[in-house]
Amino acid sequence: MAGASKAVTDSRANLPFVYRQYSAEQLREVLHKMYLIRRFEEGAEDSYTRGLIHGTMHLSIGQEASAMGICMPLGEDDQITSTHRGHGHCIAKGAEVKRMFAEFFGKTTGYCKGRGGSMHIADVAKGNLGANGIVGGGIPIAVGAALSSKMMKTGKVVVSFFGDGANNEGAFHEALNMAAVWKLPVIFVCENNGYGMSTSTARSTAVKNIADRAAAYSMPGVIVNGNIFSEVAEASYKAVERARAGEGPTLIESKTYRHRGHSKSDRNRYRTKEEIEDWMSNRDPITLFENELREFGFIDDKGIEAIRGAVAQEIADGIEFAKTSPSPEISETGNYVYTEQA
Amino acid sequence: MDAMVRELSYAQAIQEAMAIAMDMDERVFLMGEDIGVYGGAFQVTGDLVERYGTERVIDTPISELGGAGVAVGAALTGMRPIFEFQFSDFATLAMEQIVNQAAKMRFMLGGEVSVPVVMRFPAGSGTGAAAQHSQSLEAWLGHVPGLKVIQPATPYDAKGMLLAAVADPDPVMIFEHKLLYKMKGPVPEGYYTVPIGKADIRREGRDLTIVATSIMVQKALDAAATLEAEGIDVEVVDLRTIRPMDKQTVIDSVKKTSRLMCVYEAVKTLGIGAEVSAMIAESEAFDYLDAPIVRLGGAETPIPYNPELEKATVPQVPDIIAAARDLVKGVR
Structure with a gap:
């Protein structure tokens, strides 16, 4: 913890995990990234409304602490698989918003050269093996990546993000079982936002907590408040340590909430205005984290304003970059179906 | 100096290829159900687990979807898995990973990744295993851009491909036809490859082109031998790869013989025969045709258990002979 004197460190002894584990600078960067995720998605939504982005998108607004907390203990070489609600994971793993905007705008400068869009956003260089349009599709792939890590002895840990909907897919169960049997360095992260599209977990899932399912695969099942950054990061930290030590997988259930609908077609008929309002007003992950940072003396109002200003500029620059980037040529539609061979 | 050529069975040829691949590249490993100490349902992996260990010859749980996904994930991150399905029918359990993930990952990510996974599917009827263990589903996968789909018909091609x-x-x-596993043929020792995407003219002839796949290649050759005695000279084209298809070899053959028959075991409609026929109809070879194109494929039923019914659901040598006679004599 660079720069923190013994007195400062001691004064943190009773604070939650992240305030003991990470420097003030690192934590301010987390706040910066949480704002970046929020404003990126607001920017994407606005661009969609203006007709600059087509198709659809699944916003993770309200789930920023979950993405940031899980990725906090990961190194750049560690890998993730993500979901259709994957913008936050992508930014948390180190992606640049300008190339994400460019992808959403379908431009050649996007991470997938305009071929993938929101639902397949990836940043392979930073270890994001890709969002996935198939619920549960990335879970066995993450286990395969963890198998590579074990066989090639790279020491990489792989995180598989998925939602509560995916926990009722066969792929989830098959993948967790294999990861446990083979003791692979993988962490299964279920971001339980309460609804698989319109169907609540109460109506879809036989167990009360998805983490309970870990018992069936002899791995630790950990429940965290997904809107409290420190809780998420602490659980992830322990799971990463366990994975790196060769002790096998962990299932983390991060209980959270999406403020927006499932996708752009959602009319929110399955939940009440009061419920949404409650989560937005009282349990917003950015507000909660920001208040803690301020309370514990890691940032002041000026610092917060500086972060908000910097993020606003990054978003504006990113959208401009996307707007002015070139579209792929129609003649290149067939590219990347197969590996180009000399 | 030429490599020593031995007689090997189709299954032995595949096993030898896997051993060579593992010797040459430490990233290559095998995954599948009961491929270790059991040796695989058709004894294709045999004793490889004794030679390469359980870390490179991995028995998976009975989890086709998850297993295929693990293979895809391993391939995506630098390994070279060879994944064995116990029966090709079980591809139905893993279609998500094959069709949505393996086939599309490179494209969706704009060429940033590749997925060098090999999947092996013991396919076809003739073993009395009835409707859920006897299908020929290669055209399903052949429909998916991003995949390559091959059907070697000889031990030599099985190893090289x-x-x-x-x-x-x-x-x-x-796709490996189960009845071919015991077929013997000459196979050179050591490393060689047979290119994907190239058909092979297995018998030259003047009167009729038979485009066949997998086990139907040998049946077509057997039929051709009989027909030769009747003065009908058949050219047999072994398609070998159904995606990407070697159109030119088929077009050139039809231009030479002016007649085309497609023979394949999969259900006749909406399959390889339709594709080859349409490809010829769209090509310059269309003008050379002297007779309508004939397709011989599997019956429009699931594969039955009763051995006589089972035989009757897929083209047999006498069916090919009869159809060829009619085609050449202009009965059709």
């Missing part, structure tokens, strides 16, 4: 598949940067699906 498997080694080509392992070397290929993209996902390659290999």
Whole structure:
């Protein structure tokens, strides 16, 4: 913890995990990234409304602490698989918003050269093996990546993000079982936002907590408040340590909430205005984290304003970059179906 | 000096190819159900687990979807898995990973990744295993851009095409007819490849082109031998790869013989025969045709258990002979 004197460190002894584990600078960067995720998605939504982005998108607004907390203990070489609600994971793993905007705008400068869009956003260089349009599709792939890590002895840990909907897919169960049997360095992260599209977990899932399912695969099942950054990061930290030590997988259930609908077609008929309002007003992950940072003396109002200003500029620059980037040529539609061979 | 050529069975040829691939490249490993100490349901992996250990010959749980996904994930991150399905029918359990993930990953990510996975599918009828263990589903996968789909018909091709598949940067699906596993043929020792995407003219002839796949290649050759005695000179084209298809070899053959028959075991409609026929109809070879194109394919039923019914559901040598006679004599 660079720069923190013994007195400062001691004064943190009773604070939650992240305030003991990470420097003030690192934590301010987390706040910066949480704002970046929020404003990126607001920017994407606005661009969609203006007709600059087509198709659809699944916003993770309200789930920023979950993405940031899980990725906090990961190194750049560690890998993730993500979901259709994957913008936050992508930014948390180190992606640049300008190339994400460019992808959403379908431009050649996007991470997938305009071929993938929101639902397949990836940043392979930073270890994001890709969002996935198939619920549960990335879970066995993450286990395969963890198998590579074990066989090639790279020491990489792989995180598989998925939602509560995916926990009722066969792929989830098959993948967790294999990861446990083979003791692979993988962490299964279920971001339980309460609804698989319109169907609540109460109506879809036989167990009360998805983490309970870990018992069936002899791995630790950990429940965290997904809107409290420190809780998420602490659980992830322990799971990463366990994975790196060769002790096998962990299932983390991060209980959270999406403020927006499932996708752009959602009319929110399955939940009440009061419920949404409650989560937005009282349990917003950015507000909660920001208040803690301020309370514990890691940032002041000026610092917060500086972060908000910097993020606003990054978003504006990113959208401009996307707007002015070139579209792929129609003649290149067939590219990347197969590996180009000399 | 030429490599020593031995007689090997089709299954032995595949096993030898896998051993060579593992010797040459430490990233290559095998995954599948009961491929270890059991040796595989058809004894194709045999004793490889004794030679390469359980870390490179991995028995999976009975989890086709998850297993296929693990293979895709391993391929995506630098390994070279060869994944064995116990029966090709079980591809239905894993279609998500094959069709949505393996086939599309490179494209969706704008060329940033590749998925060099090989999947092996023991396919076809003739073993009395009835409707859920006897299908020929290669055309299903052949419909998916991003996959390569091959059907070697001889021990020589089985080895060479498997080694080509392992070397290929993209996902390659290999359909192996179960009745071919015991077929013997000449196989050179050591490393060689047979290119994916190239058909092979297995018998030259003037009167009729038979385009056949997998086990139907040998049946077509047997039929051709009988027809030769009747003065009908058949050219047999072994398609070998159904995606990407070697159109030119078929077109050239039809231009020479002016007649085309397609013979394949999969259900006749909406399959390889339709594709080859349409491809010829769209090509310059259309003007050379002297007779309507004939397709001989599987019956429009599931594969039955009763052995006589089972035989009757797929083209047999006498069916090919009869159809060829009619085609050449202009009965059709």
